[in-house]
Amino acid sequence: MSHGGNSESLGIAAKDLDRFIQDHLKPNPQFQKQVSKAIDVILGCLRENCVYKASRVSKGGSFGRGTDLRGGCDAELVIFLNCFHDYKDQRARRTEILNEMQAQLETCWQDPDSGLSLRFPDQTVTRALQLQLVSTALESWMDVTLLPVFDAVGEGGLQPVPWRLIPLLAMLHSLGCQGSEHATCFSELRRDFVNTRPTKLKSLILLVKHWYRQPACAALPPVYALELLTIFAWEQGCGKESFKMAEGLKTVLELVQQHQQLCVYWTVNYSFEDPDSRTHLLGQLQKKRPLVLDPADPTWNVGQGSWELLAQEAAALGTQACLRSREGVSVQPWNVMVRGGVPGVADAVGPPPPVAFPCWCNVFSCWEHTLLSP
Template identity: 35%
Template sequence: MELFQNLYETPADMLSAFVERSLQPEGDWKEEVKDAWQRIERFFRDRCFHDELVLDQEVRVLKVVKGGSSGKGTTLNYSSDVDLVLFLSCFPSFQDQAEHRASVISFIEKRLTQYGRSLAYSITMVPQRETNRVPRSLSFHVQARKNSEAIGVDVLPAYDALRNFCPDSKPPPEIYEDLITSGGHPGEFSPSFTELQRHFVKSRPVKLKNLLRLMKHWYLQYLKPKYRNKALPAKYALELLTIYAWEIGTDESENFNLDEGFRAVMELLIDYEDICVYWTKYYDFQNETVRIYIKQQLKECRPVILDPADPTNNLGKEKRWDLVAREAAHCLRQACCRNEDPSQGWHVQPAREVQVMVKKTGEEAWILSVDPYSPIWKMKTEIKRTFGLRGQQRLSFQEPGGERQLLSSQRTLAHYGIFSKVSIRVLETFPPEIQVFVKNSSGQSKPYAIHPDDSIYALKEKIEEAEGPYVEDQILKFQNRKLRNHCSLSDLHIKDCDTIMLIRRSHRPLGVPTVGLYMI
């Protein structure tokens, strides 16, 4: 069987053989990387902080965690990057890590220079890039043998936020609440979540890891050399997109064709302006602080690719995805992507379907799964059939702390930044009825259908029927004016989709007559 050395010249049906023969690490290389890791780990555990104070205190190494391709099980035969995360006793919080990280990194560099020979390897420091931010890591190359590739190592001192939590379980939401309120730069404290990042990739099937190797090879051999000085996204971003494509395209099957997966990821990269991807394996929408933050992240300019272990780390932000898309389009024209029948490949939309809870007064809530890039009129068709609506259908939603918004039939959920579970109110109106929103003191609002010539008292009756306060306990205001019961909405210049404030009247003492108080 002919072995193709060049990816772009390799026929699509030969990609599995290409990965097996050219990309999977050989035994000798794996042993070199393993030996280098063990020596460096021992240095940090036993020597680096021994017999010398750092920040006027004795520093203990709480644990050392291996990240990067070596930790995730996606090492290439010719390249390895090792992220070595040092969890240190001198960082009792995220804030302490931010304040003292630079001093600790300087100390580590000094000790490596002093005792580097004891590692039995040649160590070359990588100069720090000029930046206004404090460096997050210390980078160096380890040369095991003259004829082998250098091993890149990044040492990242970190706060042990997870302590002894198992990567298989979901950390307490308070950890993420602390992360979000710490005031750090986006992704600044991601090293604290390395164990979760590593497990997220390492726990995947072997065949998927081969697809990840193929994507990494494409990144290193075709994308990065062509755009050396450009702000390309991190390899981790492409890893996450590959995992997402596999989840959606195969329903997480371990049996799939490598060429179909490779082509699907390339097609996804071309649609980068629509990508909005996240996971809820380690954090979700249950905690209010976390929920509000994630929803804000999902409204960012796309592509949005949230680190499954760190919601502050949007890997899609401020990178040259246009260059990635250009090379992906070129790749799709090469032999490695010429499937016999492309229509049989994976069908991967750029964002997961959104769970929509449809609520209509007097009806049971109904759950609907919606493609966020599908026109809202298609969703309305499903709702009309389910509830048997005959009048005009008005859909609206409200984000926490925001105003209730009307959904336009010609728009999409993506247009409104909706990429996660949402509750939508459906209201049926018959001309000339209008829709008004009534907001209570907690900020929640409901839509009501009413004739413009109806009185405020009639609106209050509708509010009571919808399980709101009794009519006599309601005070309604519009534009800071108290609304009198006998006035009509048209008299008060209340128009379609206007918002009226509802204030619950304080309880009257027993024995106080109510007659004459209702008609205000």
């Protein structure tokens, strides 16, 4: 999409934002029903015809998290296969299995009375099979990624309890895990962290994503980082299921403009009480900003990417009608508290120092601060 459309696309009154989200951003219910049925058909086809059997499937992406926008969205289907004995086996057999999956889908797919077509775009991800579900009539599409993976943690996946991070990573490493291959183990935790949020908060996420998706720039941080930043802003500044949408949007935009100070993390799945986990997390929290740690997998800094363009667009949107009252007064953001200093340094404890803008970005004193569990 073309750069520069952010401000114009939200040139509506602040009082009309909720209606704008309902009428233009929330996904078409008919399309959601269609793709849900189509995904079941795809998985059924693979289950019945593919020689490689799955122990379970995790449905993620924006579709699984409940943050899918009208028009275009994505779904990630992590398929845990019984045939893999470890990660080395997964790497050795992955291409063969991906080819088998595509062949089966091309053979058995028939439009399941849903008005959808199944397309296979150029495959740009070596670890996955990419396909697209398209509804011409509804002007909607969904990018679907199939990921056949080794089930390292067993049936049921990781449960939402505080894990001892280092022993878990050591276990995965002993099974031949390399690089980011462990990420699929956390797919359910990642999905549920967002999907269980209040409906209006997810509506705010849709609004932020609508603003975010206007500029075409591959170097931007992933949209998932904006989802997490929106949740963080709501947790720290509001926490209520009823709020003014303009205030929430203004808060997120202020945080984007202060990206050089961003340090966002959660301890809902990993605790500082475990010494090894604490040491690892403290090391992460002292890295260069912006830092937005995945709440499911704190080895992943989701905040990597170029924030400068987003910051410019955020500043431009601040002058628009959607962030002003009927009288033309600028909407005030929520107070998101800031704590000075570097994590682990004693003089970081105490009242926050004065800062230049009312929606404060946080540089946490991590031994003192724990975010609210979702």
